[in-house]
Amino acid sequence: MSRSVTYEALVLRVRPSGESNREAFFLTPEEGIVRAILYGGPKSKLRSHVAPFHRGTLWIYRDPAKDSRKVSDFDVRSWRPGIREQYERTIAAGALAETILAGHGGGGNWDEALTLADATLDALDTADERGAAILLVQFLWNWANVLGVQPHTDTCASCACECPADELLWYSKQEGAFVCRRCTDHMDPANSGAYLPVNPGVRRWLTVAGSIHPAELHRYTLDTASAAQAKTLVTGILTGALGRRLASWDVR
DSSP states (O other): OOSEEEEEEEEEEEEEETTTEEEEEEEETTTEEEEEEEOSOTTOHHHHHSOTTOEEEEEEEEETTTTEEEEEEEEEEEOOGGGGGSHHHHHHHHHHHHHHHHTTTTTTOHHHHHHHHHHHHHHHTTOOHHHHHHHHHHHHHHHHHHTTOOOOSSBOTTTOOBOOTTOOEEEETTTTEEEOSGGGTTSOGGGOTTEEEEOHHHHHHHHHHTTSOGGGGGGSOOOHHHHHHHHHHHHHHHHHHHTSOOGGGGOO
């Protein structure tokens, strides 16, 4: 077996390892999350190339005797400098990376995960302050689809009825699905922490957000209240799927 392996890779995270080395985490379509040690001082060219949100071709050297991997080279094709030029872009991109790592690279759907991450980061590279926040919501909604936990927005999971487009639905945290008003008549879901409201505008936006490229998302607007509701919904869905809420989702 060859000790040198080549990947198409997206850098998700880089953190210190020892006194002068760094540990890098990559998303690849071949193996999902790949972790490797990056050697070299602060002025190393390779170290400057292996930075969060960079995309390119990665060369890894495997040492079977030590059961370790190190970065041999990284040819960057997408630098995305704009992400670091604005706080909101950086925050959204960081939340994206943490979400991917928490979801183990997509649970086997690695190629789909990389395509989604690339498209979102490319859009974030030039997004304005509000656009960056909305792009993160779109990513989280589509990430729920990658993980297989995205609920249907047009049917009730309880009675299986088709829900009119202008109807308010409730997301059941216990069921991981939407339920209609008729199925919640016996209680007031607004006073129960087990349900999240989803208004018709948010439902329509989610349907669109799940079918368009992130670069086109700016054409579909959400008012402030609906944007907050959409974010509450998608983070609630993923909290259930991951078993914990990520702090990066709430950074402002």
